[in-house]
Amino acid sequence: MKLLTGQPSLLTGTPALPLDPKILDPVSSIWPEYPVINKYPGIATPLIGPASQPGVLIDAIPNAVCPGGANAVLNPLDGSCITQDVLGNPRWDAGNGKRNIGAIQNVQTPHLTLQGSGDASVDLGWNQPTGSLTGYKIIFHPFGNPSTQEVTIPSPTTLQNQVTGLTNGTQYCFIIHALTPTEGPDSNEVCATPFGPVGIPVVTAIPGVSQVELFWTEPSMGARPGPFSYFVTYRVKGQLEWVNGPGYLSGRITTIPGLTGGIEYEFGVFGQTDDGATPSELGTTTATPIKSCDVNSNGSVNKTDIGLINAARNTPASGASDLRDHNSDGVINLYDSRQCVLLCTKPLCAL
Numbered sequence: 558m559k560l561l562t563g564q565p566s567l568l569t570g571t572p573a574l575p576l577d578p579k580i581l582d583p584v585s586s587i588w589p590e591y592p593v594i595n596k597y598p599g600i601a602t603p604l605i606g607p608a609s610q611p612g613v614l615i616d617a618i619p620n621a622v623c624p625g626g627a628n629a630v631l632n633p634l635d636g637s638c639i640t641q642d643v644l645g646n647p648r649w650d651a652g653n654g655k656r657n658i659g660a661i662q663n664v665q666t667p668h669l670t671l672q673g674s675g676d677a678s679v680d681l682g683w684n685q686p687t688g689s690l691t692g693y694k695i696i697f698h699p700f701g702n703p704s705t706q707e708v709t710i711p712s713p714t715t716l717q718n719q720v721t722g723l724t725n726g727t728q729y730c731f732i733i734h735a736l737t738p739t740e741g742p743d744s745n746e747v748c749a750t751p752f753g754p755v756g757i758p759v760v761t762a763i764p765g766v767s768q769v770e771l772f773w774t775e776p777s778m779g780a781r782p783g784p785f786s787y788f789v790t791y792r793v794k795g796q797l798e799w800v801n802g803p804g805y806l807s808g809r810i811t812t813i814p815g816l817t818g819g820i821e822y823e824f825g826v827f828g829q830t831d832d833g834a835t836p837s838e839l840g841t842t843t844a845t846p847i848k849s850c851d852v853n854s855n856g857s858v859n860k861t862d863i864g865l866i867n868a869a870r871n872t873p874a875s876g877a878s879d880l881r882d883h884n885s886d887g888v889i890n891l892y893d894s895r896q897c898v899l900l901c902t903k904p905l906c907a908l
């Protein structure tokens with residue numbers, strides 16, 4: 558248990574179940590001549606302090622509320638909640654939803670837990686040891702660097718703290734002392750590495766014929782491990798569903814082919830760091846691919862296509878994607894056929 562919790566001052570020897578109240582009194586059982594004045598029901602607690610200031614069971618297992626908690630302890634016969642441990646202590650309390658691990662904590666030493674970490678910060682929590690306290694002192698240092706910093710919390714009922722001003726990407730290790738006001742022994746140690754947010758790439762699009770070339774800036778990794786893997790999505794502007802484009806890209810450039818010319822698209826790009834972190838939103842841009850002049854969709858632009866455009870001259874386009882209206886002004890006319898002549902596959906628009 559000491560190994561599991563990293564709690565060096567943990568008393569883990571569970572006494573035998575109660576048989577004889579006299580035997581159970583640790584003082585009278587160790588020193589039989591000691592007058593038994595105050596018997597108390599706590600079996601293990603007198604081992605670590607006076608009856609008025611027993612140790613506390615360490616709440617360590619989350620989601621233990623019964624019924625419903627993922628780690629609730631249930632009677633295997635009827636599925637009912639087991640609400641007390643072997644010593645008669647509550648398995649969980651409504652305050653924090655955690656179940657104790659049957660180990661008892663030194664009177665003076667809080668059990669330190671890691672609550673989370675953020676941008677240049679680490680969130681710590683601990684339980685309140687019994688006894689007359691004036692507060693706590695958090696002591697921390699970068700991993701491998703013995704130079705320590707301290708944060709003093711001047712309240713015995715404050716049981717969490719965000720340590721700020723840390724360097725992203727650097728692992729820090731923390732312990733806590735109870736102040737009585739003299740300083741208690743070291744608690745267990747917890748370590749964490751703060752990271753900053755992953756940045757959003759700035760995306761640029763260059764329209765091509767039925768395709769768009771994209772490139773983007775390298776965003777901040779927030780000191781996370783790299784390199785980035787980039788993912789590209791796109792959709793016709795105004796639609797809700799994104800279409801997956803190229804993914805797992807190491808470079809910051811790609812081409813999206815097979816788009817419909819004359820239709821405006823929205824493109825989104827994000828980078829994923831090596832530890833799986835992604836930004837809060839996509840980097841986006843919009844672009845309208847240039848229309849192909851391959852009106853009959855046979856894979857080449859030639860005099861047949863130019864003829865189809867000329868045949869519809871001075872009539873309205875059928876829609877935004879009408880290939881005959883190359884410049885997308887809504888009318889099929891001489892300008893469209895002139896532009897398409899320039900895009901013919903072979904010289905002189907030969908077949």
Ligand SMILES: [Ca+2]
Binds near residue numbers: 850851853858
């Ligand atoms: Ca054609």
Ligand SMILES: [Ca+2]
Binds near residue numbers: 883886887888889
């Ligand atoms: Ca036109």
